[in-house]
Amino acid sequence: MRRLIRLSRPAIRTVTYTRWLHLFIGAVAAPIVGLVYPGLDGDGASIWLLPFVPLPLVAIAACVPGMRVAETMQAQLLLFPRPTAPARRQDLGIAGSPSASWGDRWRVFEWMTLRLWLGFGVTTVTINGAVLVLGLLTPSLWPPFGPAVRLPGEWNWWYPLLAPVTGAALIALTWASGALMAALAPRLLGPSPAERFAELEERTERLQERTRIARELHDTIGHALTIAVVQAGAARAAGTPEFTDRALAAIEDTGREALSELDRVLRLLREDGNPAEQRFTLARAGRLVESARGAGADVTTETEGDVEALPGPVSREGYRMLQECLTNVLRHAGPVPVTVRTAVRDGRLELEVRNKLPAEPGDFRDGGSGLRGLHERAVLLGGVAEYGPHGGEWRVRVTLPLR
Template structure:
């Protein structure tokens, strides 16, 4: 019973009949051309074979039209892959939905139209004769030859002929199912994206992923920095217990929150396609407010700046600001308000950024596997530089080198 159910199950699915219809439509060109020449009245076997080649010039002209690929793609999606997929069935393959853009695309469309013509015409003819033969085996009155039919039924009807009807019906079902599956397998190869289209799609997807990664880093840097400062400053104000320090901490939290809101608005503008130009990202020229924020949180920050930071190229200066922000945030998050030394040097065609902080007793330093430090190293590599971090002479040190060219 299971084998019988497995054999009959495809005939109960809609996809079998939509693919059957797809094959019938493929034979329309042969029928239309054959109706004009050589005609469909009493055709010989040679004439039937001729109908497979007469429409080819028309199919070649149709393949030259870029929109033919779109029309065939729509029809293939509707008829070859209709409805939801059955459990365990392969997902719908990728089929290009764009017009033909090259001669290779047009050639593939022509091959598709030709195979669809040949296979559709063959399935249509065999379907007609298979139905006639199955009915003739069951009904004695239909067994004699059907006039000029290409496949007349020979001899006289015998009583055991109905036993053969399931065989012819099963053969017809297997033919329809196999032909439909063949067309479904050929569709992604002949109508699917070309290598150039796949490469363009891959590049576009990579650009989207890179942009999403960059925006995620922006949110991590800005919001993470603001929340870290707010938490540290609030804790320090509670520990100090003096109105003066509490007032300074609240003012610092207010400034940090306002800056974070501005940065969040800028990032959200980048996500909205219809938004106006986003605000400019901060650069190393604005590093002073990072230092002041860290000092407001209780850290003793010592800075040493060498060179003209205003002359640092925009991409390097903006990423350098984010790296410094990440370093100071990590200091406050993992080490607390400890002494910090910041060195920024823009000389000799390169930018050096170094942040050192005292490691509290019993502290293992910063967690080197965090996404922030990994992102910092990735930023440096993308700019052609390098970044290193870890324990160094009793301190925790982050050292970044970026080329200025």
């Protein structure tokens, strides 16, 4: 019973008939052109020459770059109708862009020729087959007539028994032809190797951009929350109104800056405005130092060279790296003495952050996602990042080339 249901499924599926319609539309060009030349005179030989007459026009149409878009739209609507179609055209393996090379145009020509020939054959067989089924069922319509059907003889009582077999054969032919076109669509309408490579590069760039945005959110929100937690804990421990007021002011300033940075990143995701205008650079690192000092850390800074003249990418990434270092210090070591040294010399930026090791330096030793992100930032700019215990302290040392 299950096998019978499985065999009859193509007859009740909409996609079987939409694919027949796709083939029928592709075959319409043959009789239309045949009406003009050489003309339809009813001769069987001239009828079977019709699929070859439109080939010059098909070749000209295939040279138009937009023809691949039109064929792709028809294939998506009729070969893969909803709900059988995937949500995106890329999941079908077919291209939605105009032909970019002569190789693409040649594949479009092959597709249109195959659709013309197969569509003409399937349409001819199914139309004549339907007439034959009616003739088998109805004595008054016997003998059946059609472009390719000429069956002489008298109607017999057992002819209706052949009608289901003929109908099933027509449905099987329609299903197999549609499945063949659906299988060949990715090969003939799909993107070329050059287009696939370009799409892969674009996808890689999007992933890198998302990674960069996620890293910026991690740095900004993580720093703000760390400052807020440390300040709140210190205010509760101090228990004085003056310190509590300073802690609340520091939390307010840090939260306001975090909200501003979050708004910038959201504008970047929406691709409106100018998200680069509010990016922080290493020249504004003083706010990070003051924020860490407000959380109780004793931060000492040493600067060598002109930080203002740093290239934009180096300065912005240096700011994020310093933010990550100070956040890790407050998160894992607490309010301890910290030394920040920044040097611009010999065509490179050197950033070093040293602090006293906590009593249990396990979190530092393994390195969290923040330190791994710091290393990734340095590598993307052609630099190096080193971190670990050094001389009784925890040291993060970053070197970035200016070019």
